[in-house]
Amino acid sequence: MLLAALEGLGEQVRNLSLPLQVADLDAASGLRREIADQLDDYLLPRLRRPDAPMLAVVGGPTGAGKSTLVNSLVGQPVSAAGVLRPTTRSAVLAYHPLSAAWFESRRILPGLGRTTGASTDPANLQLVVTSNLPAGIAILDAPDIDSVVIANRELATQLLAAADMWMFVTTAARYADAVPWEFLRDAVTRGTAVAIVLDRVAPDAVDEVRAHLATMLTEQRLGGAPLFVVPETTPVDSMLPPGTVDVIHQWLLGLASDPAVRATVVHHTLNGALRALTARVVLLAAASDGQSEAAARLRREVDQAYDDALARVDDASADGSLLRGEVLARWQEFVGTGEMMRALESKVGRLRDRVTAAGSRKSQPGDELAEALESGVEALVRAAADKAAERVGAAWRDDPAGSALLGDGDLQGSSPDLGEATRQAVREWQDGVLELVRRQGQGKRATARYLAFGVNGLGLLVMIHVFTQPGGSATGEAAGTGGAVALSNKILGAALGDQAVRSLAASARADLHRRVAYLLDGERRRFLALLDAVAISEDAGSALRSAVQDVEDTR
Numbered sequence: 196m197l198l199a200a201l202e203g204l205g206e207q208v209r210n211l212s213l214p215l216q217v218a219d220l221d222a223a224s225g226l227r228r229e230i231a232d233q234l235d236d237y238l239l240p241r242l243r244r245p246d247a248p249m250l251a252v253v254g255g256p257t258g259a260g261k262s263t264l265v266n267s268l269v270g271q272p273v274s275a276a277g278v279l280r281p282t283t284r285s286a287v288l289a290y291h292p293l294s295a296a297w298f299e300s301r302r303i304l305p306g307l308g309r310t311t312g313a314s315t316d317p318a319n320l321q322l323v324v325t326s327n328l329p330a331g332i333a334i335l336d337a338p339d340i341d342s343v344v345i346a347n348r349e350l351a352t353q354l355l356a357a358a359d360m361w362m363f364v365t366t367a368a369r370y371a372d373a374v375p376w377e378f379l380r381d382a383v384t385r386g387t388a389v390a391i392v393l394d395r396v397a398p399d400a401v402d403e404v405r406a407h408l409a410t411m412l413t414e415q416r417l418g419g420a421p422l423f424v425v426p427e428t429t430p431v432d433s434m435l436p437p438g439t440v441d442v443i444h445q446w447l448l449g450l451a452s453d454p455a456v457r458a459t460v461v462h463h464t465l466n467g468a469l470r471a472l473t474a475r476v477v478l479l480a481a482a483s484d485g486q487s488e489a490a491a492r493l494r495r496e497v498d499q500a501y502d503d504a505l506a507r508v509d510d511a512s513a514d515g516s517l518l519r520g521e522v523l524a525r526w527q528e529f530v531g532t533g534e535m536m537r538a539l540e541s542k543v544g545r546l547r548d549r550v551t552a553a554g555s556r557k558s559q560p561g562d563e564l565a566e567a568l569e570s571g572v573e574a575l576v577r578a579a580a581d582k583a584a585e586r587v588g589a590a591w592r593d594d595p596a597g598s599a600l601l602g603d604g605d606l607q608g609s610s611p612d613l614g615e616a617t618r619q620a621v622r623e624w625q626d627g628v629l630e631l632v633r634r635q636g637q638g639k640r641a642t643a644r645y646l647a648f649g650v651n652g653l654g655l656l657v658m659i660h661v662f663t664q665p666g667g668s669a670t671g672e673a674a675g676t677g678g679a680v681a682l683s684n685k686i687l688g689a690a691l692g693d694q695a696v697r698s699l700a701a702s703a704r705a706d707l708h709r710r711v712a713y714l715l716d717g718e719r720r721r722f723l724a725l726l727d728a729v730a731i732s733e734d735a736g737s738a739l740r741s742a743v744q745d746v747e748d749t750r
């Protein structure tokens with residue numbers, strides 16, 4: 196059923212979020228508001244009550260005499276007319292007492308407050324009950340569409356969208372002004388029924404002006420609109436002299452009293468509104484797609500940067516480049532000064548006791564090397580994370596959507612606690628390697644040599660092995676550690692067996708990869724959280740399209 200389909204569409208339009216700063220965001224937000232207004236102010240109330248009184252909205256340029264005309268048609272001064280431009284600031288709605296329930300409820304123009312006194316607040320709708328109007332029709336005096344007061348124009352636009360019929364009032368002096376014609380063209384596009392009132396025409400110019408305006412109307416596809424000419428007179432008590440607007444009055448009475456005629460007018464406007472709605476929703480759906488595309492683009496930048504960062508850490512921790520500087524010096528110390536031999540000989544050697552306080556324990560052979568490895572990996576991860584953050588930052592700043600998401604936020608480098616988290620992760624990894632070596636030792640390959648070398652010494656050798664894969668000794672040589680690497684590999688092989696060494700190194704490498712991936716994921720999530728916070732629904736665009744298809748199908 197059409198009403199249900201439109202209600203479903205309205206729900207989606209209202210819930211649509213357009214949070215990303217893309218190029219056409221303002222236009223899209225405006226579109227969403229217009230669609231929602233059109234649904235709430237016209238389509239939904241009209242479809243819920245097809246028999247509700249017809250609403251004629253009187254609109255046009257400031258000073259054209261709209262309020263004076265409304266007063267004259269109602270037969271009593273319901274809306275103040277004035278010499279100051281613009282005069283009318285809040286809409287005045289005159290209707291028959293029998294229509295009270297319809298207009299006093301929020302079923303139509305739900306966004307406007309109701310007042311029975313005079314008001315200059317555009318957020319208010321002034322209600323005037325009068326038995327001078329027939330029950331089938333209500334007249335709304337709107338603010339102007341062309342004065343310097345922007346709020347007037349916005350309200351007039353909203354009111355016109357709520358109209359079953361627009362009575363466009365212009366004068367002999369103003370009928371060729373540009374702004375009103377834009378509104379008229381819009382009404383044609385939207386399919387609103389329009390009647391034209393040419394006001395204040397000097398009696399001797401009536402024929403000439405009427406003919407000219409009629410030509411213009413025909414050119415703008417408004418040739419079929421009723422055209423009324425009101426001769427210039429002098430208003431008394433904000434109303435034109437009796438009899439001046441009789442023709443218009445009769446025409447309105449005719450519309451009001453004949454349900455079939457009224458239904459034709461309403462139907463015309465309703466169909467036009469539905470057609471215009473469909474076109475607008477399709478545009479809005481495209482704007483919504485633009486949001487998901489922007490989000491996907493930003494997400495891709497983040498994923499690429501951090502995937503690359505992980506790959507870089509993987510490469511650098513396997514190709515021997517870690518065995519430089521501090522690590523290399525500690526390594527040479529460990530091997531060269533006999534520390535390794537001591538470690539290898541120490542049966543109860545413990546690499547480092549993570550549990551007892553650092554100061555309370557004796558330093559163990561290899562401690563410094565283990566710590567240098569810790570720093571080395573920390574520097575590696577931090578550099579990669581810094582670079583990824585920089586890369587994402589630059590790409591996002593280049594993109595208005597990303598730039599707005601970043602705001603003044605400080606995501607310029609890696610997070611401040613990444614260093615400590617990495618050291619912690621490396622320490623846990625080292626513990627894990629020792630545990631692997633220990634378990635390996637408990638297997639059937641446990642040899643006297645294994646027992647002689649000790650878990651800690653072998654553990655360190657495994658770590659060095661991990662950091663020199665796949666380049667192996669060749670890379671080691673490049674780093675000046677070829678002999679030492681070859682020696683340690685020989686010892687490892689002798690103690691654990693080549694096969695076991697390979698599988699130990701593979702497990703250790705996989706474990707390190709997993710831990711680094713976890714750390715970098717934390718870094719990546721800082722950016723993704725910004726995206727997640729704006730909650731973009733990927734399929735909002737297609738949902739809108741299918742909702743509008745439902746509307747089409749039920750028409």
Ligand SMILES: Nc1nc2c(ncn2[C@@H]2O[C@H](COP(=O)(O)OP(=O)(O)OP(=O)(O)O)[C@@H](O)[C@H]2O)c(=O)[nH]1
Nearest residue numbers: 257258259260261262263276277278281282283339
């Ligand atoms: N002489 C003469 N004055 C008129 C006529 N119609 C309106 N006026 C005067 O023109 C001025 C503007 O009339 P309004 O009815 O307030 O015009 P409006 O279109 O409602 O103007 P806004 O509310 O500003 O948009 C008032 O001073 C009216 O008295 C007319 O037919 N003849």
Ligand SMILES: [Mg+2]
Nearest residue numbers: 261262282283
């Ligand atoms: Mg007015």
